[in-house]
Amino acid sequence: MPERTRPKPKNRFEQAYWDALARHQLSLQRCKGCGFVRHPPGEFCPECWSGEFEWQPLSGTGSIVSIIWYMKSLDARFPEVPYNVALVRLTEGPALISNVVGSAFGEINIGDPVRARYCDETDFTALLFEKGSAG
Numbered sequence: 001m002p003e004r005t006r007p008k009p010k011n012r013f014e015q016a017y018w019d020a021l022a023r024h025q026l027s028l029q030r031c032k033g034c035g036f037v038r039h040p041p042g043e044f045c046p047e048c049w050s051g052e053f054e055w056q057p058l059s060g061t062g063s064i065v066s067i068i069w070y071m072k073s074l075d076a077r078f079p080e081v082p083y084n085v086a087l088v089r090l091t092e093g094p095a096l097i098s099n100v101v102g103s104a105f106g107e108i109n110i111g112d113p114v115r116a117r118y119c120d121e122t123d124f125t126a127l128l129f130e131k132g133s134a135g
């Protein structure tokens with residue numbers, strides 16, 4: 001498995017997200033004002049502008065909204081092709097971009113259920129997905 005590099009934090013709210021992933025738990029901010037679950041982490045709720053939130057452990061399940069396959073490597077650290085980049089809609093609402101691993105080209109379709117798979121790298125844990133329901 002290639003070594004991923006830890007993304008540079010964009011704000012002071014991201015650390016709790018990465019800390020949860022290190023425990024193999026997907027947690028996102030849940031607004032205490034309106035209940036909206038949001039991603040990426042930030043200071044204010046985009047729905048009601050409340051600054052009050054709590055970290056909500058999520059199911060780690062979702063479905064494929066969009067997926068593209070790369071047939072040529074554009075990054076020397078990831079020479080194996082094909083690989084994909086997918087937009088995953090979490091069961092709790094937010095969408096995020098990740099990779100779906102464990103499936104070959106042509107085996108993943110829009111709407112397919114996926115579940116979180118945690119990949120421990122040297123200094124952080126990456127959130128990936130694999131085809132399948134909860135479990």
Ligand SMILES: [Zn+2]
Pocket residue numbers: 031032033034035036045046047048049050
């Ligand atoms: Zn809100």
